[in-house]
Amino acid sequence: MTKIKLYELVGLDERYMSPFCWRAKMALAHKKLDFEIVPIKFTEKHKLKFSDQEQVPVIVDGEQVVADSWSIACYLEDTYSDAASLFTSEDQRRLLRVFNHWFDEIITLKLFPLVLPDNFDVVYPEDMDYYIESRRQWTGKTREELTQDRSEDDFIAWRASLAPLREQLNGFDYFGGISPNFQDYIVFSTFMWARAVSPWPIIKPGDIIHDWRERMLGLYDGLAGKTTGYHY
Amino acid sequence: MTKIKLYELVGLDERYMSPFCWRAKMALAHKKLDFEIVPIKFTEKHKLKFSDQEQVPVIVDGEQVVADSWSIACYLEDTYSDAASLFTSEDQRRLLRVFNHWFDEIITLKLFPLVLPDNFDVVYPEDMDYYIESRRQWTGKTREELTQDRSEDDFIAWRASLAPLREQLNGFDYFGGISPNFQDYIVFSTFMWARAVSPWPIIKPGDIIHDWRERMLGLYDGLAGKTTGYHY
Structure with a gap:
């Protein structure tokens, strides 16, 4: 193969x-x-x-x-239906698709303006013109304006918006329960993007989501944890 | 009992x-x-x-x-664990709790300003002072302002926001699949509130969510369908 x-x-x-x-x-x-x-x-x-x-x-x-x-x-x-399933059932897959849409709307999109200012630092020089212009068109703002607009309060509000996820995770190692499923990867992906581009700690030790993120970083021989990123 | x-x-x-x-x-x-x-x-x-x-x-x-x-x-x-289950599994219950929070935020809350203006017509006279004041405190607006602010475009945008739900429902009779579960009741409840208080058709025939709502209205010997409300 x-x-x-x-x-x-x-x-x-x-x-x-x-x-x-x-x-x-x-x-x-x-x-x-x-x-x-x-x-x-x-x-x-x-x-x-x-x-x-x-x-x-x-x-x-x-x-x-x-x-x-x-x-x-x-x-x-x-x-690859013989390999470990990404979904716990067909019903869960259908419900998770709705979760996927709303997660992007409520959690990922709302993190964008908070992490974007730092993202400029890790873009290849040859990509910079494209990056500056595409982000300005998207947000209506320059990097400087984005930087000025963000504050610690925004991060506190964003962390608060994770409350339903904390409720689901409470008492379990993964959103999938005893093992991760595709919901874990949806949520984790947003943390990985932030970790790769911004030194600002979007999640802090003592939060069960932080504990879960640590577990996720270690999965599959540290596939995610070994990649370049900021540590917090 | x-x-x-x-x-x-x-x-x-x-x-x-x-x-x-x-x-x-x-x-x-x-x-x-x-x-x-x-x-x-x-x-x-x-x-x-x-x-x-x-x-x-x-x-x-x-x-x-x-x-x-x-x-x-x-x-x-x-x-009543021997009676028909409201959840398809414990995992689904945990995921559905997140759905529950976000459904209220993305779907139900966004419908409030659209349906509220009509809600004043079906409040008991003795409740009216309370209703006017509590809604004004909540929305910052009077009934007249709420009425002026809404337009057909708001309803079109709201219906568009149901897209992830249409995707989940597509090919099935209920969000639960072949039979309804608590997810169906969460979604349905918002339609029942609108149906009870506002003549404005929040959903239109030809939409699979309308077909689903019709099925829901007929459940349990027409428990919901028999109650007072506007027909569309």
């Missing part, structure tokens, strides 16, 4: 800074599939032309090309 | 207009438990003093007093 290729966004010092790519990567590791990363810079989207779209993650598995982290998880689940 | 009492908010013409009470009521029906409604007006919160708090729903089951719709669902599930 040839290795599966994962096209993944990369920044300076091999910083893997796309939450969506982390979802795909953790899903591949969960299934114990052999894969290799094809690093993609912001300005290398032409390298994804074969996938008929221009977003990472993309996986290539022999003849199969799959883009989008949720589609990749479903592809892996259905194709 | 004595009947379980459900303390439920009521408006003019027996309009049951609390989404949270609908969750408890549908859960009671799901479990095929014998219950009776104790109608409570906005200004009758003193009648809930025995529960050490002042929000509906409250159920009284013999010696047991339980408030809060989620706590009621869990109480019923754990106490």
Whole structure:
């Protein structure tokens, strides 16, 4: 069997800074599939032309090309159904899809303005013009304005918004219960993006989400924990 | 066995207009438990003093007093474990709790300003002063301002926000799959509140969520469908 290729966004010092790519990567590791990363810079989207779209993650598995982290998880689940399941049931998969949408809206999107200012420091020089302009178009703000706008209070509010997740995790090692499932990878991916690009500690020791993140960093022989990032 | 009492908010013409009470009521029906409604007006919160708090729903089951719709669902599930389950698994229950929080934030809360203006028409005269003042404190607006602020575009945007729910429902009769579970009651409750108080059709025929709502209205011998409300 040839290795599966994962096209993944990369920044300076091999910083893997796309939450969506982390979802795909953790899903591949969960299934114990052999894969290799094809690093993609912001300005290398032409390298994804074969996938008929221009977003990472993309996986290539022999003849199969799959883009989008949720589609990749479903592809892996259905194709490698003998390997450990990413979902606890078909019902859970359907409910988790709603969770996936709302997690991005309530948790990930709200973290963006808080982490974005630091993200500029870890973008390749050749990507910088693209990065500055695309973020300005997206947020309506420059890096300086984004930096001025954020405060410790924003982080406190963001951490407070994790309350429903703390409630679910309470008493368990993983969102999946005794072992991680794709919900864990969805949540974890956002922490991995922040860890890769910003020294600001989005989560602090003593929080059960911090304990859980530590467990996640150690999974699969430290797949995530070994990558370049800030420690907190 | 004595009947379980459900303390439920009521408006003019027996309009049951609390989404949270609908969750408890549908859960009671799901479990095929014998219950009776104790109608409570906005200004009758003193009648809930025995529960050490002042929000509906409250159920009284013999010696047991339980408030809060989620706590009621869990109480019923754990106490009447032989009856049809409200959850598909313990894992699903934990994930559904997160869904519950975010559904209220993303779907129910965003519908409030759209439906509130009409809600004034179905409040008991003796509740009106309380209602006007509490809504003004909550929204910062009068009924007239709320009415001026809403438009058909708001409803279109709200319906669009249901997209993840449509995706989950697609191909199934219920969010629970072939039969309803507590997720169905969470979602349905918001539609029941709107149906009880506002002639504005928040959902339209041709939408799979409308078809699902029709099925929900017919459940348990038309428990919901028979109550006073607007038809669309």
